[in-house]
Amino acid sequence: MTGHEAAAVGSAGRNTVVVAVLLMLCAGFNSSLLHLGVRYVSPELPSIEIVFLRGLFTLLMTAPFVFRPGKISWRTNNLPLQIARGVIGVASMWSWYYALANMPLADAGVLSFTTPIFITIGAALYFREKVGPVRASAVVIGLAGAAVVLRPGIETVSIAAIAAVGSSILWAISLLIAKDLARYDSSITISFYQPLMTTPIAGLATIPVWIMPSGDAWLALVGMGVVAALGNFCYIQALRMTDASTLMPADYVRLLWMVIWGFIFFSEIPGWSTWFGAALIVGSTLFVTWRESRTALKSRA
Secondary structure, eight states, rough: OOOOHHHHHHHHHHHHHHHHHHHHHHHHHHHHHHHHHHHTTTSSSOOOHHHHHHHHHHHHHHHHHHHTTOOOTTOSSOOHHHHHHHHHHHHHHHHHHHHHHHHHHHHHHHHTTTTTHHHHHHHHHHHOOOOHHHHHHHEEEHHHHHHHHHTTTTTTOOOOHHHHHHHHHHHOOOOHHHHHHHTSOHHHHHHHHHHHHHHHHHHHHHGOOOOOOHHHHHHHHHEEEEEEHHHHHHHHHHHHHHHHHHHHHHHHHHHHHOOOHHHHHHHHOOOOHHHHHHHHEEEEHHHHHHHHHHHHHHHHH
């Protein structure tokens, strides 16, 4: 390879990383809009109804890509595991939407970043993965950051904050199940079955508390479906283009958007505990992600 060819390859690689980072920034922005939408409609609609309608719109937008001629993405080779993931997914989204409706957006955003920490713990329990002292220390620091945000002992821990942490734990379990499902199904099948399972389960739970949305709420729900679909597409494309450790710093920009929306629309100003807890959680999860990336590279080598 000549010098010019090597330079061209290096430039192409850098351009790929730049595009991937921009896609991750777009995914984070759309995710923050989704969370803003949840907060907007939550005074009018029960959290489980928001889960149902959001899942329904996502399913309608995903179905055309799954049921294309010649595609068999709708078939799964492990239905019981898909159903289990659907039930856990409903519980995770239900608790998350409840947290968004009842606590500052910035605090909820910080606590949502604990998911990689719980994935590390779950991988050790579920897959018997070895967790060395360095990664274990990062997990402890991340949990300490969550405790700072929760402020136990200083004031009563709210149910919404507990729901946010519970949602992160449940979502970590859902992602671990998805990792296990990768042995049986394709990525698009796993992605499709999430709303396919969660929508009817959430729909049944919605029946006793159903409230007909207003016109503004319907518009917000449709918008939530659009930004959720777009954000998910950008997220998946970014992860396909480069490794997670490169993208995680861009993903954390989502927290800044949630701080901005909370301040503009709800006059919420994060306190010192939110920022300090965020620093501990973000630092520990970045380190865990970097370590996982290094381990994966060594395994492939």
